[in-house]
Amino acid sequence: MNLALFDLDNTLLDGDSDFEWSQFLISIGVLDRELFEAKNLHFYEQYKAGTLDIHEFLDFQLKPLSRHSRHVLDGWHQQFMRDKIMPMITPQARTLVAKHRDAGDVCVIITATNSFVTAPIAQEFGIEYLIATEPEQKEGEFTGGVAGVPSFREGKITRLEQWLAESGWTWASFDRSTFYSDSLNDLPLLAKVQTPVAVKPDATLRTYAEQAGWPVLEW
Template identity: 65%
Template sequence: MALFDLDNTLLAGDSDFEWAQFLIEQGVLDQEVYEARNQAFYDQYKAGTLDIHEFLDFQLKPLARHTRSQLDAWHREFMQRKILPIVTAKGRELVKRHLQEADLVAIVTATNSFVTRPIAQEFGVEHLIATEPEQVNGEFTGKVSGTPSFREGKITRLDAWLASRGVQWGDVTESHFYSDSLNDLPLLQRVSHPVAVDPDPTLKAHAERHGWPILSLR
């Protein structure tokens, strides 16, 4: 099994951050109100101090203010303007290699599935474990559904996904997880092959202490 973080791992940037910036540029979100908060949350994430529920309240509420058709139209433009320029060629190749080896491949990300599912499809990855926005009749409510896919929550969500496939963690003979972030240490410590990808300073130091491979996809 090969698991990939998305933001700052397969992408040379952060889709969460870029989505909010895109909405600000579109005039959907007020720049003065949202830009500083968006940057503050991003800084907290990088520092390992993010309150995920506070952040999700900030991130998901705008989804509830617009119809799904309008959001989908914006997302298509977002993919072209913000995401494709930060998709790394080396990231594509790494994912392709695991798919060709018939590994079970999934992207495991804290970013919500509305933002990330089309990005996973761009990489040719069918399976996405992401934070799920609550929906009623196909429209977003602005709330989160279930456990956020963040820190230890990634393990919770991964186990639930495996169980839905009739698989337990003990059935997995080899497991890889690629990530850039200290926030992913719980899942990195669980797999048999943890790989630090363009890691932040905390993860880099941890990887060096434990002899983990350090890889750059940039």
């Protein structure tokens, strides 16, 4: 039995769902463009540079969820999936996932983006397991806070190992573990698996992958 781990943004998706969710809310008038767009861009640049303060970002990203009912948010997300996410799903990404799924591998999307944004995307890929940053909820509504450890940098390892334990597995349960990612932020988990694969990597990850002899995928 093998374990196949997939980062989501800029790996399976040709773009960043976290960034695009805020841009989508701006485009439909839910968030004020003048107040939010520059800050959204600022956080995205910090993420790409590897300098993001995840808790500061999550305060920015999750607070809007607390201002609207889950019913309203779900309706917006359906439009978001149709207008923004579906065009970001490439045939190559679908083929990669299908290869692992057809081989009987345990497939997991592991992402820093929150589970409200990403759960429908995982379903679209036919991936049963999702490890994402969890927005705090009370009585089915979002509070604007985060529950538990964010699934970011070393936190991805923490959350993955928690999930393995809850599932009755350990790293040793798998003959091979593979992780696909584009980002320098995922170097901790890439270094943990048996087969790290850089997908359309940023400059830092590309240099690291080339020096380490890791496979690099381009599409």
